[in-house]
Amino acid sequence: MFSLKNYYKTILVDFKYTSCLNFFYESSAMKKGLIKIIEISLKKLGIDPIPPIEIYIPPEESFGDMATPVAMTLSKSIKKPPRKIAEELVNSLKDHSIFEKMDIADPGFINFTFTKDYLYSELKMLIREKSHFLLQNIGRDKRVQIEFVSANPTGPLHLGHGRGAAFGAALSNLLKAAGYKVEREYYINDAGKQVKLLGLSVFARYQQLLGIEYPSPEEGYRGSYIDDIANAIIKEVGKKYSECSFDTASDFFTDFSYKMMLDDIERDLKDFSITFDTYQSERELYKKGDVEKAIDDLKMHGFIYEKDGALWFRATDFGDDKDRVILKKDGEYTYFTSDIAYHRKKMRKGYDKLINIWGADHHGYIPRLKAAIQALGYPKDSLKVLLVQMVTLLRGGKPVQMSKRAGEFVTLREVIEEVGPDTTKFIFLTRRPDSHLEFDLEVAKVRSSENPVFYVQYANARINSIFSHAKEKGIVIEDFNGVDLSMLSLPEEHRLIKNLLLYPVIFESAVNALEPHRITFYLQELAGIFHPYYHNHRVVTDNVELSRARLALCEAIRIVLKDGLEILGLSVPERM
């Protein structure tokens, strides 16, 4: 009988692995193990240098479990036909007990099929050591800060912010699961013209609501939320500021307004299950002298000059299109200036990597910020800016009119209320962030009964239900160790096991590509194998041993589903 212990021994003997546990838990055993085995065989065959070994899942299930094109890759450099290389490699791998078979396909693909015993042992590992199986220490405790949403507190969140929020949160969860130390931050633009304009817009509305004629600012903010703030102020201070000038009331109105807006935003995010670890205020950067220090720093390094009565930063020294003003001739700083200070502060906190998630409309801003980071003496790629493309909101195929000026737009809150938070998130997370997204309210709503998100969640709920049923029948499993997994002999069961064991492969690729949506697609696939299996075969039957084995399989599925759903920031309902 195959035993895991023997397998470890095989590896120890063959490859002189001093720490086989690392080898197993570092990533997918199936993939990494295979890579290692091939590398060693190639070395034995006298091939040097050994190229990076590519392993992928074959296009047809019948081909095998995993495949490599390495023979083709090598063909040129060692001047041998790919088929010949493949044959030699397969030959040298023959002794390994984990392969049921190895096939060579034209022009030189090698297809590997694992033994069932190997699959069972890996499945057992998944169930027994789930934290090790799921937590792959790719990040090695590196500190990453992810800044996202950071919407100006001058209006409610819209759907575009929602996309950034869903993506940012999922990415944070993903990296955290991958062993990074992740901090999520929201940058509050509470200084500068925009919040002041908000204050003025509210001030005008305040006067109007008190029956005093006062012009709303030309380019000011409108919409019912402005009324809400103005009414809240009336409730708070009554007519205290009626008929006084904006100059004297400016601070109060501005502060009151943006703080109320910020509360709203926080509440919206909370209802979307998005949380942050830290908030950074722009005002605070000025107050604490961070902005001054940043400018001094740049001056010291000689990247600042004066022209036309303003101070300029030599962004062109680092590849930007033009130099940028950091102190205007009217004595005000630009938005960019505080942003330099902000990122300087971030860098000085000692993160290994900064990730900013921005709306794609800000892409033109990247070169100047990266220029600033380099001018401050940090490597260019210490900051990674991920762009999230725009969202077009439709209703029944027709664009919903969005006029910020007229205050007519659909807020994130309204969408969540109409469509539901999980469905909304799922729609965001089934797309690459850089693809333009069409969000049709009618489609999202109509589909909400048959939405893919429920398909995945339902699989988990179903499994819970199976376990309750098993309990009623008197089958309770305290320890899966004693379960005989070789009872799982159906092709569907082997498919499920293989799919589960591939989760770490998908996970790792999602981490490396910074693309949580790969998890979403994987979960749909897993659920798509489980549901038919459930339909065609009963888990709990009179055959107790078989029932126990199938329950173990269900347990493994539940572990992976839950892990994936949690990474995506979706709820995991126990029953539906």
Add this chain to the structure above:
RNA sequence: GCGCCUGUAGCUCAGUUGGAUAGAGCAACUGCCUUCUAAGCAGUGGGUCAGGGGUUCGAAUCCCUUCAGGCGCGCCA
């Protein structure tokens, strides 16, 4: 004019960073609830991967070019 993103089935989107015969969901049509949940299952149809050229064993994927859509090119934020 310059820069960034996108173009894949009727619709919305994936496509393992260059791999084998390009996939899923929705929509359409046909069946299945006396069973551990029908938010489920089984089946059918659907493609010039925007067009053209190139790179190589191999391209939806990389390079060039044309076309189409979106966004950006402030001493605004």
